[in-house]
Amino acid sequence: MTLEWYFLNIRDEESAAAFLREKRVFHRERSCLSCHQQMQLGSRRPNGSPQWRCTNKACRARISARTGTWFEGSRNRLSLRKAIGLILAWSDKMSSMRFCKKHLRLDNSVTVRWNRHLRAVAAQAVGEVSHPIGGPSKTIELDETLFCRRKFNRGRQYGRRQWVFGGTCRETGESFVELVENRSAATLLPIVLRHVRPGTTIVTDGWRAYRCVGHGAIQRSQQIKRARHGKKVKSERG
DSSP states (O other): OOHHHHHHHOOSHHHHHHHHHHTTSSOSOOBOTTTOOBEEEEOSSTTOOOEEEESOTTTOOEEETTTTSTTSGGGGSSOHHHHHHHHHHHHTTOOOHHHHHHHSOOOHHHHHHHHHHHHHHHHHHHHHHOOOBOOTTOEEEEEEEEEEEEGGGOSSOEEEEEEEEEEEETTTOOEEEEEESOOOHHHHHHHHHHHBOTTBEEEEOOOGGGGGGGGGEEEHHHHHHHHHTTOOOOOOBO
16 A cells, blocks of 8 residues: 555545545444444535444434544544555655655644654554564664653753663564663563563663663673673573
8 A cells, every 4th residue: 555545545534434444443333322223434524524423313323433443532633534644654654744744734743743653553563463582592682762852842851751662683683662661670671571582692781770681681881892802792691
Protein backbone atom coordinates (compact mmCIF):
# COMPACT_ATOMS: atom_id res chain seq x y z
CA MET A 1 0.00 0.00 0.00
CA THR A 2 1.52 3.28 -1.14
CA LEU A 3 0.87 7.00 -0.84
CA GLU A 4 -0.04 6.99 -4.52
CA TRP A 5 -2.77 4.43 -3.77
CA TYR A 6 -3.92 6.58 -0.85
CA PHE A 7 -4.37 9.74 -2.92
CA LEU A 8 -6.30 7.79 -5.56
CA ASN A 9 -8.59 5.81 -3.24
CA ILE A 10 -9.04 7.61 0.09
CA ARG A 11 -10.84 10.74 -1.07
CA ASP A 12 -13.23 11.44 1.81
CA GLU A 13 -14.23 10.38 5.32
CA GLU A 14 -16.57 7.67 4.05
CA SER A 15 -13.87 5.89 2.04
CA ALA A 16 -11.45 6.35 4.95
CA ALA A 17 -13.90 4.73 7.37
CA ALA A 18 -14.53 1.87 4.93
CA PHE A 19 -10.78 1.27 4.67
CA LEU A 20 -10.32 1.23 8.45
CA ARG A 21 -13.28 -1.10 8.79
CA GLU A 22 -11.80 -3.48 6.23
CA LYS A 23 -8.48 -3.49 8.09
CA ARG A 24 -10.32 -4.16 11.39
CA VAL A 25 -9.17 -0.90 12.93
CA PHE A 26 -12.86 0.02 13.12
CA HIS A 27 -15.53 -2.44 14.21
CA ARG A 28 -16.91 -4.59 11.40
CA GLU A 29 -20.34 -4.46 13.03
CA ARG A 30 -21.96 -3.09 16.18
CA SER A 31 -25.16 -3.61 18.14
CA CYS A 32 -27.13 -0.77 19.70
CA LEU A 33 -26.54 -0.47 23.44
CA SER A 34 -30.12 0.73 23.94
CA CYS A 35 -32.23 -1.75 21.98
CA HIS A 36 -29.60 -4.33 20.90
CA GLN A 37 -30.55 -3.98 17.23
CA GLN A 38 -27.96 -4.00 14.47
CA MET A 39 -26.29 -0.67 13.68
CA GLN A 40 -25.25 0.72 10.30
CA LEU A 41 -22.11 2.75 9.54
CA GLY A 42 -22.53 5.96 7.58
CA SER A 43 -22.44 9.77 7.56
CA ARG A 44 -25.30 12.23 7.86
CA ARG A 45 -23.70 14.67 5.42
CA PRO A 46 -21.03 14.50 2.68
CA ASN A 47 -17.55 14.13 4.17
CA GLY A 48 -19.05 14.23 7.65
CA SER A 49 -17.81 12.25 10.62
CA PRO A 50 -18.80 8.56 10.22
CA GLN A 51 -21.25 7.23 12.80
CA TRP A 52 -22.89 3.97 13.72
CA ARG A 53 -26.67 4.45 13.58
CA CYS A 54 -29.27 2.10 15.01
CA THR A 55 -31.51 0.61 12.32
CA ASN A 56 -34.48 0.54 14.71
CA LYS A 57 -36.64 3.54 13.72
CA ALA A 58 -38.02 3.77 17.24
CA CYS A 59 -34.51 4.16 18.64
CA ARG A 60 -32.16 5.74 16.07
CA ALA A 61 -29.28 5.90 18.56
CA ARG A 62 -25.93 7.05 17.22
CA ILE A 63 -22.32 6.46 18.21
CA SER A 64 -19.09 7.70 16.64
CA ALA A 65 -17.20 5.22 14.48
CA ARG A 66 -14.10 6.12 16.50
CA THR A 67 -15.60 5.03 19.83
CA GLY A 68 -13.73 2.07 21.29
CA THR A 69 -10.88 2.31 18.76
CA TRP A 70 -7.36 3.75 18.65
CA PHE A 71 -8.79 6.89 17.04
CA GLU A 72 -10.83 7.76 20.13
CA GLY A 73 -9.79 10.46 22.60
CA SER A 74 -6.97 12.87 21.82
CA ARG A 75 -6.63 11.45 18.28
CA ASN A 76 -10.23 12.39 17.54
CA ARG A 77 -9.37 15.86 16.25
CA LEU A 78 -7.70 14.84 12.99
CA SER A 79 -9.86 13.71 10.08
CA LEU A 80 -9.67 10.02 9.23
CA ARG A 81 -8.50 10.74 5.70
CA LYS A 82 -5.56 12.86 6.85
CA ALA A 83 -4.73 10.41 9.63
CA ILE A 84 -4.43 7.52 7.17
CA GLY A 85 -2.24 9.64 4.90
CA LEU A 86 0.06 10.56 7.77
CA ILE A 87 0.31 6.94 8.92
CA LEU A 88 1.29 5.78 5.43
CA ALA A 89 3.80 8.64 5.13
CA TRP A 90 5.28 7.68 8.51
CA SER A 91 5.62 4.03 7.47
CA ASP A 92 7.57 5.21 4.39
CA LYS A 93 9.75 7.54 6.52
CA MET A 94 8.27 10.57 4.78
CA SER A 95 6.27 12.16 7.60
CA SER A 96 8.37 15.32 7.82
CA MET A 97 6.68 18.62 8.66
CA ARG A 98 7.44 19.88 5.17
CA PHE A 99 5.87 16.87 3.43
CA CYS A 100 2.79 16.77 5.65
CA LYS A 101 2.19 20.50 5.29
CA LYS A 102 2.48 20.40 1.51
CA HIS A 103 0.63 17.18 0.69
CA LEU A 104 -1.70 16.66 3.68
CA ARG A 105 -2.17 20.30 4.71
CA LEU A 106 -1.28 19.61 8.31
CA ASP A 107 0.05 22.11 10.84
CA ASN A 108 3.53 21.39 12.17
CA SER A 109 2.20 20.85 15.70
CA VAL A 110 -0.20 18.17 14.44
CA THR A 111 2.58 16.42 12.52
CA VAL A 112 4.87 16.40 15.56
CA ARG A 113 2.12 15.10 17.85
CA TRP A 114 1.11 12.29 15.48
CA ASN A 115 4.69 11.24 14.84
CA ARG A 116 4.98 10.83 18.60
CA HIS A 117 1.76 8.78 18.71
CA LEU A 118 3.04 6.46 15.97
CA ARG A 119 6.46 6.01 17.57
CA ALA A 120 4.74 4.99 20.80
CA VAL A 121 2.58 2.45 18.98
CA ALA A 122 5.61 1.01 17.18
CA ALA A 123 7.60 0.75 20.40
CA GLN A 124 4.73 -0.99 22.15
CA ALA A 125 4.23 -3.41 19.25
CA VAL A 126 7.92 -4.34 19.17
CA GLY A 127 7.85 -4.95 22.92
CA GLU A 128 4.80 -7.21 22.63
CA VAL A 129 5.86 -9.41 19.72
CA SER A 130 9.64 -9.58 20.04
CA HIS A 131 11.30 -12.80 21.17
CA PRO A 132 14.44 -13.03 23.32
CA ILE A 133 17.57 -12.17 21.38
CA GLY A 134 21.27 -12.86 21.78
CA GLY A 135 22.76 -15.98 23.33
CA PRO A 136 26.26 -17.51 23.56
CA SER A 137 28.79 -15.82 21.24
CA LYS A 138 26.37 -12.95 20.68
CA THR A 139 26.81 -9.33 21.80
CA ILE A 140 23.97 -6.95 22.61
CA GLU A 141 24.39 -3.22 23.08
CA LEU A 142 21.98 -1.65 25.59
CA ASP A 143 21.13 2.02 25.59
CA GLU A 144 18.45 4.47 26.65
CA THR A 145 17.32 7.69 24.96
CA LEU A 146 15.27 10.63 26.19
CA PHE A 147 12.77 12.06 23.71
CA CYS A 148 11.49 15.53 24.54
CA ARG A 149 10.35 18.73 22.92
CA ARG A 150 10.65 22.40 23.76
CA LYS A 151 7.63 24.14 25.21
CA PHE A 152 5.99 26.34 22.58
CA ASN A 153 8.80 25.21 20.22
CA ARG A 154 11.35 27.63 21.68
CA GLY A 155 13.62 28.14 24.64
CA ARG A 156 15.43 25.57 26.73
CA GLN A 157 12.59 24.47 28.96
CA TYR A 158 11.29 21.05 28.04
CA GLY A 159 7.70 19.88 28.06
CA ARG A 160 6.79 16.22 27.85
CA ARG A 161 9.66 13.74 28.22
CA GLN A 162 9.73 10.06 27.31
CA TRP A 163 12.50 7.56 28.03
CA VAL A 164 13.00 4.77 25.48
CA PHE A 165 15.14 1.74 26.36
CA GLY A 166 16.36 -0.90 23.96
CA GLY A 167 19.08 -3.20 22.76
CA THR A 168 20.53 -4.44 19.46
CA CYS A 169 22.42 -7.63 18.67
CA ARG A 170 25.60 -6.84 16.75
CA GLU A 171 25.71 -10.15 14.92
CA THR A 172 22.08 -10.52 13.82
CA GLY A 173 20.72 -6.97 13.85
CA GLU A 174 17.78 -8.09 15.99
CA SER A 175 16.58 -5.57 18.53
CA PHE A 176 14.01 -4.72 21.18
CA VAL A 177 12.68 -1.40 22.42
CA GLU A 178 10.29 -0.35 25.18
CA LEU A 179 8.92 2.90 26.57
CA VAL A 180 9.93 3.31 30.21
CA GLU A 181 9.03 5.77 32.95
CA ASN A 182 12.62 6.02 34.18
CA ARG A 183 15.98 4.30 33.84
CA SER A 184 16.33 2.87 37.32
CA ALA A 185 17.62 -0.65 37.92
CA ALA A 186 14.16 -1.76 39.06
CA THR A 187 12.76 -0.68 35.70
CA LEU A 188 15.52 -1.79 33.32
CA LEU A 189 16.61 -5.16 34.78
CA PRO A 190 13.26 -6.98 34.21
CA ILE A 191 13.30 -5.76 30.60
CA VAL A 192 16.82 -7.09 30.08
CA LEU A 193 15.91 -10.46 31.60
CA ARG A 194 12.81 -10.65 29.42
CA HIS A 195 14.46 -9.78 26.11
CA VAL A 196 18.05 -11.07 26.40
CA ARG A 197 18.97 -14.76 26.35
CA PRO A 198 21.37 -16.20 28.96
CA GLY A 199 24.99 -16.35 27.88
CA THR A 200 24.85 -13.06 26.00
CA THR A 201 27.71 -10.57 26.07
CA ILE A 202 26.17 -7.27 27.17
CA VAL A 203 27.69 -3.89 26.34
CA THR A 204 26.43 -0.76 28.11
CA ASP A 205 27.35 2.90 28.48
CA GLY A 206 28.21 2.50 32.16
CA TRP A 207 24.99 3.94 33.58
CA ARG A 208 24.81 2.85 37.24
CA ALA A 209 21.47 1.06 36.74
CA TYR A 210 23.33 -1.58 34.68
CA ARG A 211 25.46 -2.63 37.63
CA CYS A 212 22.69 -5.04 38.62
CA VAL A 213 23.38 -7.05 35.46
CA GLY A 214 26.54 -8.27 37.14
CA HIS A 215 29.70 -9.53 35.48
CA GLY A 216 27.93 -9.68 32.13
CA ALA A 217 28.00 -5.91 31.73
CA ILE A 218 30.94 -4.39 29.90
CA GLN A 219 31.09 -0.62 29.94
CA ARG A 220 31.92 0.96 26.58
CA SER A 221 34.66 3.09 28.12
CA GLN A 222 36.35 -0.01 29.54
CA GLN A 223 35.98 -1.92 26.29
CA ILE A 224 37.54 0.85 24.22
CA LYS A 225 40.40 1.26 26.67
CA ARG A 226 41.18 -2.46 26.68
CA ALA A 227 40.88 -2.70 22.91
CA ARG A 228 43.60 -0.08 22.55
CA HIS A 229 45.94 -2.33 24.52
CA GLY A 230 45.14 -5.30 22.30
CA LYS A 231 43.25 -7.28 24.93
CA LYS A 232 40.29 -9.43 24.00
CA VAL A 233 37.23 -8.56 26.08
CA LYS A 234 34.46 -11.06 26.65
CA SER A 235 32.03 -11.58 29.49
CA GLU A 236 28.90 -13.67 29.68
CA ARG A 237 25.67 -13.22 31.54
CA GLY A 238 24.85 -16.70 32.84
